[in-house]
Amino acid sequence: MDPYQQFSHHVQQAADEFRKLDRKDAVRLVSHLDADGISACALLVKLLNLDNRTYSISIVQQLKPEVLNEIALESYKTVIFSDLASGMIEDIRKTLPDRKVFIIDHHEFTEPERMGNITLVNPHAFGIDGGKEIAGAGVAYLFSKAVDPRMEEYAHIAVIGAIGDMQEDGGFARLNNEILQTAVEKGKIKIIRGLRLFGAQTKPLHKVLEYSTDPYIPGVSGSESGAIQFLHQCGINPKNGAGWKKVKDLSEEEMRTMITHVIMRRLGESAPEDVLGNVYLLRQEEEGSPTKDAKEFSTLLNACGRMGKGSLGIGACIGDKSHKRKAVALMAEYKREIVNAMRWFEENRESPHVEKGKGYLIINTGDKIMPTIVGTMASIISRGNGMKSGTYILSLAQLIDGSTKVSLRISGIRDDPSVDLKGTMDRIVEGLEGCESGGHQHAAGAVFPSPMEPAFLESARRVLGGLAMEEKIS
């Protein structure tokens, strides 16, 4: 059997285990708070609904030992973790020895000594790359479909999760692609070739162009007047009567003209035609809504999770109209939080909260910024103007429970294989007892008790400063 057949066989076995569970017993679900985690949870919720089972949900940023301790006090006989927990198998086995546990995940992990009562469904166990080929929602989809084939009707939710985890790159790799094909066959997703512009469904056209930093459009990105002027050059009136035109208002002819002009503007860039990509539209969603484009949908889910209202995102995924409306409203609040965070950063740039080192920036927000959006803030700063390419951005936020959450990003360089933020974070926390790290190549994080901040920062300065030195030499 090849690895894919083995994985599929294993998913089937896990589904058999699940079917054996008594319907009288409620199930405990715990999922990650990002778009992928919420999509994964939505699929499991759908499955439990179809299967006439009752359940209770928690959406968390990290699976900390405290979460496991709380579950240990509850009476649920079955616990399902999705889009997290692969790295916590030992802790789970020790804290929940008498429960049936399912881990439905795609994060890398080290094989534990014993699995005990845990059923792990993770492509990495079969040498399949869960970083590229399938996200947490995809694994949840395969598992759900193995339990109940009717779940094929929800394949598109797994696609939203994969997009949220940045697994789309001019198309999808094998497992994701199979799931996408099902969503297309079921009439849920339509793929169109178009400009890779974020917000195309909901924002005015000139705003979409102004905010486009990837692809970067010289003279247009970052400039509202530049964007309006650009549209006039294309022979497109940016206005639509009294309001502004959106991408959907363009004729095919206008769209083609605009694409040509964007490419011409980018002739000085390394890949000028790199503006076209696949756009994944959800057929059943309304035109112009933030849930029409799968990419925007994933942003909406992420916002719900980070604002502490993951259940709204789950409702939006499974088609609950009222939840969807509330989720869209929440998006505005989320944007305000980000604007506040960026304003705090601008105001404190020259204060002791922001430390500029050689090749790195450390931003200690204390308790001023929501811990769930500190990583987003670091990402925006890393993409901003005036940040030297290759600068490490480390941000810290204190949680009310007495721990500190850290995010690591890097500016510029996107496809440099020598960049490995997860590896860098692992080096920073090495030898720091009680400090947990995680993440991947382009984004990493850590959590530790707040009194450890000085020790953590000392190590971070040494590691990040050392990387800046290495780059100079090479």
Ligand SMILES: [Mn+2]
């Ligand atoms: Mn994920």
